[in-house]
Amino acid sequence: MAKRPGPISRRRALQGAGALAALPSRVFAQTAAAARPRLMQGVQSGDVGSNGVTLWSRADRPARMIVEYATTESFTDARRIEGPLALEGTGFTSRLRLGDLPPGQTIFYRIAYADQADASATSDWMRGRFRTPSAAAGDVSFVWSADTVGQGWGINPDIGGMTIYEAMRSLAPDFFVHCGDTIYADDPLASEKKLPDGRLWKNLTTEAKSKVAETLAEFRGNHLYNFLDANLRRFNAEVPTIALWDDHDVVDNWYREKRLDGDPRYREKDVGVLARRAERAFREFMPLADGLDGPIRLYRKFSFGPRLDLFRLDMRSFRAPNGPNRQDVAGPEAALLGVEQVRWLKQAIKASTATWKIIAADMPVGLVVYDDWRRKSGFEAVANAEHGPPLGRELEIAGLLSFLKREDVRNVHWITADVHYPATHRYDPARAAFRDFTPFYEFVSGPLCAGGFGPNALDGTFGPQVVFQKVPPPGRFDLSPLEGSCHFGHVGIDGKSGVMTVSHRDASGKVIHSLELVPS
CATH class of the missing domain: 3.60.21.70 (Alkaline phosphatase D (PhoD))
Incomplete structure (x- = not known):
């Protein structure tokens, strides 16, 4: 059975983001597509290593980044983080640094954006994944x-x-x-x-x-x-x-x-x-x-x-x-x-x-x-x-x-x-x-x-x-x-x-x- 993510250290899990957010368990249903933010360039991760990974995406307007991640593709017991705002001053990009991840695991994540002016207007989720380095002498490729x-x-x-x-x-x-x-x-x-x-x-x-x-x-x-x-x-x-x-x-x-x-x-x-x-x-x-x-x-x-x-x-x-x-x-x-x-x-x-x-x-x-x-x-x-x-x-x-x-x-x-x-x-x-x-x-x-x-x-x-x-x-x-x-x-x-x-x-x-x- 896949290991569940362990507790997140606030000092190491977040960079440029707020604390863990008590957000709703699912993204709100939307009636007007034009009123919802969109993820314009997909998602990506980077600067991965034993000390964490950076998650990235971009919205089409000022919006709050929302991240969920888990060790199962079904996102059972997923953890949710309210990330930084994507603003015009950052080209509407945003990133979130995750730390304290379980070693040797495939981590599944998804990103959505909540409109800055109306938190009930949220984008669709976009999904990604990455592997954390093993603590043991496992295979590595790049x-x-x-x-x-x-x-x-x-x-x-x-x-x-x-x-x-x-x-x-x-x-x-x-x-x-x-x-x-x-x-x-x-x-x-x-x-x-x-x-x-x-x-x-x-x-x-x-x-x-x-x-x-x-x-x-x-x-x-x-x-x-x-x-x-x-x-x-x-x-x-x-x-x-x-x-x-x-x-x-x-x-x-x-x-x-x-x-x-x-x-x-x-x-x-x-x-x-x-x-x-x-x-x-x-x-x-x-x-x-x-x-x-x-x-x-x-x-x-x-x-x-x-x-x-x-x-x-x-x-x-x-x-x-x-x-x-x-x-x-x-x-x-x-x-x-x-x-x-x-x-x-x-x-x-x-x-x-x-x-x-x-x-x-x-x-x-x-x-x-x-x-x-x-x-x-x-x-x-x-x-x-x-x-x-x-x-x-x-x-x-x-x-x-x-x-x-x-x-x-x-x-x-x-x-x-x-x-x-x-x-x-x-x-x-x-x-x-x-x-x-x-x-x-x-x-x-x-x-x-x-x-x-x-x-x-x-x-x-x-x-x-x-x-x-x-x-x-x-x-x-x-x-x-x-x-x-x-x-x-x-x-x-x-x-x-x-x-x-x-x-x-x-x-x-x-x-x-x-x-x-x-x-x-």
């Missing part, structure tokens, strides 16, 4: 990818929309890591896009996706566009998301000091202003553990029982401007993660007792990503194409890797995205210019629905070697989803043996490469 609606490839109803989300859902993963570019705020959509062979890709279009995003409303509109896809909504209701942000969530290769004086598409030229608006929309529409106020604190550890800890990084908020990336001393001008985040990451990984420690990043370590790819100048990610001792942003990574070796922290690997093709890289000190580290793997995936590119060059500083990669044919650029551009990765950890299997998959879910790792 999927990861990045890049949603990029390079003009949007939701194509002729092929059923973004079916890659259905392929991921069918694997029933415990969670999904979105490694950034959750939207393409700088990439408007046309109703059609022509393929090299003459075929036409047809997009759903909206006003917000007709131009680059500059206002808060336009950034919100980019997020709202993705919810038009039924595959995404169904996926969100069953698989919790752990979301990162990257450049296209604001504008290509952004940093706060950047200006867009040479880009006629933008009336707002200050990227710092755009970043604040984009960050607000990202925090409103992603099911994050943190609230909407105060500085963003995206980096966080998520625990999934004895077998897995996942460490989410933020490579956008604390970076110095893109440039030559050849500083010989670590400091503010060479920052990517920043001092505080690096200190947190070292100590959090050192303290981890999980078999596997997975670092989730929005950009790769050893692939060369130029700030201006046409001129091959400046650098957007870690590598600087020098192949020698660490310089610039490489110094942060070198310091981290040396620390992990010195502290004998084992079974640390990376998942990432950004470059729009899947790959597996093995980093080996025997091949490297910098050798003070333990070998590790970096698994790259994507895109979800965007153009395919690559391959990028590898920088030899940390000795990366290509184990696998799948890139467009020679001479092809911006490969379309119809031509196989889209990919995701899957990780499965066996609870008994601890063996971790990492597979790359195409948009249908077909395995195109697999690697089995035994814990040391």
Whole structure:
């Protein structure tokens, strides 16, 4: 028999919500549909781990969030919580943090909204579910990818929309890591896009996706566009998301000091202003553990029982401007993660007792990503194409890797995205210019629905070697989803043996490469 939820701690169960509410046992019957609030984008959960989960939804008007949850699909003995208001100031989104959940359980939840002005006018329920991590050494699985609606490839109803989300859902993963570019705020959509062979890709279009995003409303509109896809909504209701942000969530290769004086598409030229608006929309529409106020604190550890800890990084908020990336001393001008985040990451990984420690990043370590790819100048990610001792942003990574070796922290690997093709890289000190580290793997995936590119060059500083990669044919650029551009990765950890299997998959879910790792 399924365990019933235990008592809720008020301190841990609620974030941005009121106390437990003595609400009616069922949503009121309605006579006038127009008078009732509606849930516009379905439900989703996120930032799941042993310390709780965030539930999210959005109303069409000012309304009070109502949540019920149980360990049975029939909602027998369900607990009910009166959540926060969804208001215009939050884009009519709301979220609720649940804690003190029973471990190793499927939790069923449903969300409704009560009109702010008339509590008797309530929406229909919308349902979702998620699994809580087991306290024992149980199996764990997750999927990861990045890049949603990029390079003009949007939701194509002729092929059923973004079916890659259905392929991921069918694997029933415990969670999904979105490694950034959750939207393409700088990439408007046309109703059609022509393929090299003459075929036409047809997009759903909206006003917000007709131009680059500059206002808060336009950034919100980019997020709202993705919810038009039924595959995404169904996926969100069953698989919790752990979301990162990257450049296209604001504008290509952004940093706060950047200006867009040479880009006629933008009336707002200050990227710092755009970043604040984009960050607000990202925090409103992603099911994050943190609230909407105060500085963003995206980096966080998520625990999934004895077998897995996942460490989410933020490579956008604390970076110095893109440039030559050849500083010989670590400091503010060479920052990517920043001092505080690096200190947190070292100590959090050192303290981890999980078999596997997975670092989730929005950009790769050893692939060369130029700030201006046409001129091959400046650098957007870690590598600087020098192949020698660490310089610039490489110094942060070198310091981290040396620390992990010195502290004998084992079974640390990376998942990432950004470059729009899947790959597996093995980093080996025997091949490297910098050798003070333990070998590790970096698994790259994507895109979800965007153009395919690559391959990028590898920088030899940390000795990366290509184990696998799948890139467009020679001479092809911006490969379309119809031509196989889209990919995701899957990780499965066996609870008994601890063996971790990492597979790359195409948009249908077909395995195109697999690697089995035994814990040391």
